[in-house]
Amino acid sequence: MPFFALIKKEVYRFSSIWVQTILGPLSTALLYQLIFGSQFAVINTGLEHVTYSMFLIPGLVMMQVLLNAFGNSSSSLIQSKYTGNIIFVLMAPVTALNMYAAYLVASVIRGLMVGAAVLLGIVWFGSFHFEHVWAILYFAIFGSLITGGLGMIIGIWSEKFDQLAGFQSFIMVPLIYLSGIFYNIQNLGPFWRSLAMLDPFLYIVDGFRFGFIGHASFSILNGAIFVFVFALIINLIGVQMLKRGINIKH
Amino acid sequence: MTHPLLYPGKNKLYALEINKVSKIYKNKFQALHEVDFQVKQGDFIGLLGVNGAGKTTLISSIAGINRFDGEIKVMGHDVLSDVVAAKSKLGVVPQEIAFDPFLTVYQTLQFQSGLYGVKNNKRWLDEILAGMHLDDKAHANTRSLSGGMKRRLMVAQALVHKPPVIILDEPTAGVDVEIRKNLWEFISKLHHEGHTILLTTHYLEEVEKLCNQIVMIDKGRIIAKSSKKDLIAQSSDLPVTFEIETNEGQIAESLAQLVIGKEANKSILSVRNNDDILMILTELNKAGIKVENMNINKPKLEDIFLKYLGR
Numbered sequence: 251m252p253f254f255a256l257i258k259k260e261v262y263r264f265s266s267i268w269v270q271t272i273l274g275p276l277s278t279a280l281l282y283q284l285i286f287g288s289q290f291a292v293i294n295t296g297l298e299h300v301t302y303s304m305f306l307i308p309g310l311v312m313m314q315v316l317l318n319a320f321g322n323s324s325s326s327l328i329q330s331k332y333t334g335n336i337i338f339v340l341m342a343p344v345t346a347l348n349m350y351a352a353y354l355v356a357s358v359i360r361g362l363m364v365g366a367a368v369l370l371g372i373v374w375f376g377s378f379h380f381e382h383v384w385a386i387l388y389f390a391i392f393g394s395l396i397t398g399g400l401g402m403i404i405g406i407w408s409e410k411f412d413q414l415a416g417f418q419s420f421i422m423v424p425l426i427y428l429s430g431i432f433y434n435i436q437n438l439g440p441f442w443r444s445l446a447m448l449d450p451f452l453y454i455v456d457g458f459r460f461g462f463i464g465h466a467s468f469s470i471l472n473g474a475i476f477v478f479v480f481a482l483i484i485n486l487i488g489v490q491m492l493k494r495g496i497n498i499k500h
Numbered sequence: 501m502t503h504p505l506l507y508p509g510k511n512k513l514y515a516l517e518i519n520k521v522s523k524i525y526k527n528k529f530q531a532l533h534e535v536d537f538q539v540k541q542g543d544f545i546g547l548l549g550v551n552g553a554g555k556t557t558l559i560s561s562i563a564g565i566n567r568f569d570g571e572i573k574v575m576g577h578d579v580l581s582d583v584v585a586a587k588s589k590l591g592v593v594p595q596e597i598a599f600d601p602f603l604t605v606y607q608t609l610q611f612q613s614g615l616y617g618v619k620n621n622k623r624w625l626d627e628i629l630a631g632m633h634l635d636d637k638a639h640a641n642t643r644s645l646s647g648g649m650k651r652r653l654m655v656a657q658a659l660v661h662k663p664p665v666i667i668l669d670e671p672t673a674g675v676d677v678e679i680r681k682n683l684w685e686f687i688s689k690l691h692h693e694g695h696t697i698l699l700t701t702h703y704l705e706e707v708e709k710l711c712n713q714i715v716m717i718d719k720g721r722i723i724a725k726s727s728k729k730d731l732i733a734q735s736s737d738l739p740v741t742f743e744i745e746t747n748e749g750q751i752a753e754s755l756a757q758l759v760i761g762k763e764a765n766k767s768i769l770s771v772r773n774n775d776d777i778l779m780i781l782t783e784l785n786k787a788g789i790k791v792e793n794m795n796i797n798k799p800k801l802e803d804i805f806l807k808y809l810g811r
Contacts, residue, residue: 255614263602334598338657340565341594342615343587500525500566 252344253352260356264322271322271360272367275314279368282310283375286432296434297465303376308459309431311368312393316426316451319361319394320401320418323353327405328414331498346493350402354485357398358391365390378462385470386461392477393454397422399484406491406498429455435467450480514573515541515665515696516562521570523557523720531557532568532720539698539713541664544691546707546728547700548805549717555700556595558717559669563592574665588616591663593671595700597650599642605629605653606638609660616661628656631686633679648675652683659690666690667698672706684710708801716808724808732799740777742769743793744784752787755780766792 264271287303295305330336339349369378380386400422408414429451435443446452453473460466466473492498516539523532531554539545549555560566564579564587572579577586600608609625629635632652637645645653655671668687672680688710691697701707707714714731716724724731741760744751746767751759758780761768771777784791 252615252617255611258614259600259603259611262607266602333601334594334596335600337565337594337596337598338600338612339615341563341587341590341592342612343584343617344615345584495565495567500560 252342253348256339256344256349256352257356257359260322260326260353261359263326264356264360271318272364275318275364276367276371279310279314280371280375283307283372287376296437297463300463300465301377304378304463305434305459306432307369307372307376307378308462309455310372311365312390312455312458313426313431314368315361315365315390316393316397316454317422318364319357320397320404320422322357322360323398323401324405324408324414324418325401326353326356327402328408328411331405331409332411336498340498346495347489350485350489350492353402353405354395354398354488357401358394361394361398362390380462381464382461384461385457388474389454389458389461389477392474392481393451393458395481396450396454396477396484399481399488402488403484403491406488406496409497425449425451430459430467431455450476453477513540514538515543515575516698517571517573518558518562519571519573521558521561521568521572523554523561523566523568530720532561534570535717535720535722537715537722537725539665539696541696542691542694543713544697544711545699545713545715546711547698547715547717548704548707548801549700550809553717554720555717556669557720559592559594559667559698559700562667563587563590563594588661589663590665590667591658591661592667593651593655593658593669595669595673597647597654599645599650599653601641601643604639604641605634605645608642608653609656612657613660618661621660624662625656625660628659631682631689632656633682648679651675652679655683663695665696665698669700670702671699672701672703680706704800704802704805714801716805718809728801731804732801740771740797741795742771742780742784742791743767743795744769745790745792751789752783755783 283303283306287306291302293302295302297305327336330339404414404417408417428446429449430446435446435452435456438446453468453476456467457470457473457477460470518535518537521532521535522530524530535554535558547555547558557566561568562572562574562579564583574586575589577589579586600611603611606625606629609628613619613621613625626635629638632655634649634652634656637649642650642653651671651674655668658666658668666687672683675683684706687697691710699707699711708728712728714724714726714728715722726734744767746765751767755769758769758771758776759767760770769780771780
């Protein structure tokens with residue numbers, strides 16, 4: 251089936267450059283853990299029985315999940331557009347929905363694989379345990395669906411690599427870094443807390459961390475509903491863009 | 501099992517139906533003006549035009565990667581409303597070289613087969629690779645291939661699902677003579693098996709040799725569409741030359757206007773239509789002039805093409 255063929259190829263693509271796509275994010279997460287988790291271990295998280303390292307690890311894992319799901323769909327699409335080989339998919343009997351879904355699923359697979367690799371690597375440098383496995387899986391999958399979908403939108407829309415890089419540097423990375431990965435949002439002042447609450451990634455990180463430490467800054471149910479609706483909206487926009495062939499069909 | 505080349509539509513005659521197709525790009529450039537022609541099943545059609553004539557725009561529209569106004573059907577399936585069925589009947593070799601740098605030659609063909617839902621086709625893939633002279637490169641990364649090899653790989657990609665309609669957009673550009681010959685042998689074999697083929701190329705001798713139908717396009721408009729035989733037969737104003745022996749260059753006045761060259765005791769006469777041939781032979785016979793040589797210049801497709809272009 252074309253859908254599975256496309257997923258298989260996409261997974262093969264990122265697996266064949268595993269040093270860049272798996273080892274690289276693991277190395278970055280380990281550096282953060284070594285610098286922040288060890289050197290700032292005394293930081294008070296404001297949560298009982300939760301050390302800074304225990305607080306930080308889920309955030310670092312989710313950061314890589316989100317960034318890599320985004321990076322997979324966006325870079326794969328723009329590379330295919332740039333080298334021209336996207337034509338082979340466009341000419342094949344693959345519907346826009348199937349094509350979109352295949353790229354998205356591959357992004358989720360990469361996000362989850364990188365997340366698992368970071369978790370396995372970081373376990374040697376810090377401690378964590380699983381409180382609610384369903385929350386870990388739910389927020390990891392929907393987080394990947396959201397950033398994978400954003401990657402699709404940017405990949406479809408971008409005509410040059412610098413448009414993609416600009417979105418990643420000035421929107422994605424700041425939103426992810428300010429989503430409470432490194433600090434407890436409840437420790438911020440009222441103004442900054444209100445501002446931080448506009449960051450959609452905050453609820454993904456909070457829900458994911460809840461799966462590890464059993465504490466959440468916001469209602470988990472509301473967070474779960476929010477990420478579901480957000481993932482749906484982002485991906486409906488992405489599917490429509492691909493159906494219309496924006497910056498793909500002439 | 502239904503034979504892949506059997507026609508599923510109502511009108512069993514046409515493999516390709518291009519009905520009043522127009523294309524205006526974002527920058528307002530109109531690349532196609534109500535292009536209208538049909539390709540019968542089993543035809544080998546040459547689509548001729550100079551660079552920028554609209555050939556690739558038309559092919560991209562057929563392949564479903566261009567938006568357009570009008571109607572295009574592949575084996576009876578509308579490329580806009582019946583996309584999946586139309587695309588599954590079509591194999592297109594694009595003009596621009598494109599390849600996936602992450603895959604080997606064989607992986608590329610396997611992936612392409614997967615996109616068309618084709619499984620367990622190793623024997624056919626091996627046959628295509630041999631036909632394209634890429635069998636020794638099966639496990640080489642696509643990045644390591646030369647330009648000509650990449651183009652042949654693109655031809656192979658278009659054939660993985662044995663499509664009833666094959667479109668080749670300049671498939672032999674950058675391919676050496678020997679390999680080009682082998683490639684055409686392979687394509688001709690597919691044509692004899694019943695595949696419909698549409699070809700664009702700047703090597704007009706290839707079109708002349710292979711195609712039975714010709715469509716000429718210029719500035720987005722069809723300027724000629726006919727069978728190759730009729731097209732050549734219609735071009736009766738192409739010259740027949742006579743080399744005659746003359747006495748000190750003297751010839752009858754009625755023939756003087758036909759002289760296109762003189763050397764010592766020889767004159768070369770040219771006639772541009774069949775009636776003149778009879779007249780010239782009668783006059784020469786009357787004057788007792790010996791014809792040394794007569795050349796019937798069979799019209800070349802290139803001459804006919806240039807004539808239609810008016811250039």
